[in-house]
Amino acid sequence: MTEFSGRTDPERILPLLWRHRAPAAGRPTGRPPKLTVDAVVAAAVALADADGLAATSMAKVAARLGVGTMTLYTYVPSRAELVDLMVDDVLAGRALPGPGDPRPENWRDQVGVYADRTRAMYRAHPWLSQVTLVRPPIGPGMLAEREYVLSTVSGLGLPLHRINPAALAITAFVTAGARQEADSAQLRRATGQSDDDWWLQRMQLWEDWFDVERHPAMTELWNAGGFHESEDAFGYGLAVLLDGIAADAAGFSPA
Amino acid sequence: MTEFSGRTDPERILPLLWRHRAPAAGRPTGRPPKLTVDAVVAAAVALADADGLAATSMAKVAARLGVGTMTLYTYVPSRAELVDLMVDDVLAGRALPGPGDPRPENWRDQVGVYADRTRAMYRAHPWLSQVTLVRPPIGPGMLAEREYVLSTVSGLGLPLHRINPAALAITAFVTAGARQEADSAQLRRATGQSDDDWWLQRMQLWEDWFDVERHPAMTELWNAGGFHESEDAFGYGLAVLLDGIAADAAGFSPA
DNA sequence: CCCCTTCTCGTATGGCCTACGGAAACTATC
């Protein structure tokens, strides 16, 4: 099941995301902490990378750090906040070019940088596909992403009310592809079977169940070999999506 | 966390998906069953619709049917198979036009039918967004979807190796949108708070954290009002994606 | 040496899936 980010108290999670410590005015001190928030997040990310998000229980993260389970609750209000912190951490890890940083000139290549790094992020942290991002952690990583993608489409000449939709469409498509790849990798690990083997195993039973009459388009494409030598669907889809956005923008430029 | 479909033994799940009973040759009979597979699946879907997939435990499904928990294991090998059956059931529930059934003439409208019914499906069954479909149940519902989407792009004149990628890109984009909407609906239910309220609550803390210098494109678009009167991102994105596919196909047609 | 503050973490509760195996319910046969 998907973990739901975005259920966390903003007054508590925002200072954590931006790593603002409490003012600590009189600093009365007390027992010194064994850990830091960063150490907890890093251990959780490492565990999730290795064993998946379901295996990233509070008990296992604590064990990896050599402390008792309940100690974690000193650093993080609950597991939900920990997941938010993990997510923004890896989002920021893409290190997308900020304002003033060097980037490709062509806007399509700029989108390419975003797509490549996002795919790499999901490959390194496939558990990310288990966390919905409809209410994302409002942290540095998430804001850097929005800034970068918006900056790539801002100069195209789109009308004002289409700039954000275009950026969101690009993000949605890129993320969908990266998530499918991540889910695939996790299944391969969990089952020891590749996607190709999985489909092959089912193809052997294909003729028992497949009704040619009800699926003429599939059958025709199959017989013509159209499933075998397919182009990469996400590369193709992103290319034509960008074509469509560019054509839309061109319609508003002076001819 | 996402539930992983596609981990199920094909020899057991395929007959269930297609509802082929064992031959029952000598039919020795025995104690008559209280339930059917369909009844179990229907109860599980109803429960998931109402309370979400996490709340759809074997114990709760059994309770809803008035039987002991372990009784369910007579009908389905495990919870994983039950989820597969639930998924194919609701996929088939879209009742997409099959070969010979009436459908819009224009291919864009045909895709529109697919998009609208898929969105409606995710609205009715938001738990679907928790199940990855990279190894989907090979059942009637899933095959009907592939057949329909492929049939809409088959007549465009695309080269053979781009027909399936185009169909997959459409599915990926439509599904990504529907899933975001579903996640949003689930969060609204779980928290009692709409997305707008959620963002508003965080906007109030915006100035404490947001650095204008690092986010010039966002800032400019915000000040110009580009976030307020935004067009629907998924409607816009699907339109330009189809534009891009059509333009690609036109490049192969005789001029 | 004591107080104050902070961090540490054992225990306990209520849930989850499902392996196992005995009891129950039905038909067919004698």
Next chain:
DNA sequence: GATAGTTTCCGTAGGCCATACGAGAAGGGG
């Protein structure tokens, strides 16, 4: 009507999970 054969029903038990609560430990400042 008894018995055998077959199938379905389901209680129990074990090993996971998050986290509320509160007692005790470990520092600094006086």
